[in-house]
Each structure stands twice: as C-alpha cells, then as structure tokens.
Amino acid sequence: MSATSAQRTARTAWPRLTVRGFLDRLVELDARSRNRMDLRALDDRILRDIGLTRADVAAELRRPLLR
16 A cells, blocks of 8 residues: 555545534534424424424434434
8 A cells, every 4th residue: 555545545444633624513513402492392293294203203302413
C-alpha cells in the first residue's frame, strides 16, 4: 500500500474535526431534539392523521440523538 492510499484510508476512517463540522453537527442535533419535542406535544388526533401511535412516538423518543 502506498503512502497516498494509506493517507486516504486514514482520512476516510477518521474524518478531521473542523469547527464548521462541529457546528453543523450541533445544529443537526438541536433540530432533531426540537423535532422530538414537537412530536411529543402532538395530540392523539393529529398523530392518527399522520399515521403514528403513542407507541411510535415513545419508540422515537427512546432512540439516542447521536446515531
């Protein structure tokens, strides 16, 4: 394996943490958190309209924010 391909492999496995990447990730986590809070606040009638149950909502709320 050449040095160049080893560097590419290392970059692929461990992406560099940049300030921009960090901020983008924070914005994504904040949006996901807000969406879950909104989902939790919906009443049963609206959930039924969008095809969800309270069990579906509970399952989504149990999932970790970080995937």
